[in-house]
Amino acid sequence: VKLRRQEILMLQQAEIMNQKQRKMIGKKIKVLVEGFDSEVGSMFGRSCADSPDVDGLVYFCCNENCCPAPGTFATVLVNDFIECDLLGEMV
Numbered sequence: 001v002k003l004r005r006q007e008i009l010m011l012q013q014a015e016i017m018n019q020k021q022r023k024m025i026g027k028k029i030k031v032l033v034e035g036f037d038s039e040v041g042s043m044f045g046r047s048c049a050d051s052p053d054v055d056g057l058v059y060f061c062c063n064e065n066c067c068p069a070p071g072t073f074a075t076v077l078v079n080d081f082i083e084c085d086l087l088g089e090m091v
Contacts, residue, residue, distance in 0.1 A: 021081035028091060031058045031076045033068045043067060043090070045074065056084030063090070 031045040037059065044057045060076045068074045076088040
């Protein structure tokens with residue numbers, strides 16, 4: 001019974017998260033740049049709404065000549081999401 005209830009809650013939480021992520025598409029957010037993920041091939045960081053080890057990341061593309069350094073801020077236009085992570089491009 002306990003495991004079934006947990007499964008129900010996790011499904012509900014996933015739907016809530018999808019709704020919130022969909023609302024972010026088309027918005028510009030300020031991101032604290034953390035680095036470059038070579039597996040994904042893009043920069044990543046966190047918005048003011050993301051806690052380390054708890055929330056997702058913001059992955060974003062940037063111009064080769066103008067990629068921000070870790071520890072700096074970038075403005076990112078969100079254009080998609082995958083589960084807990086937002087995807088976008090630096091503007």
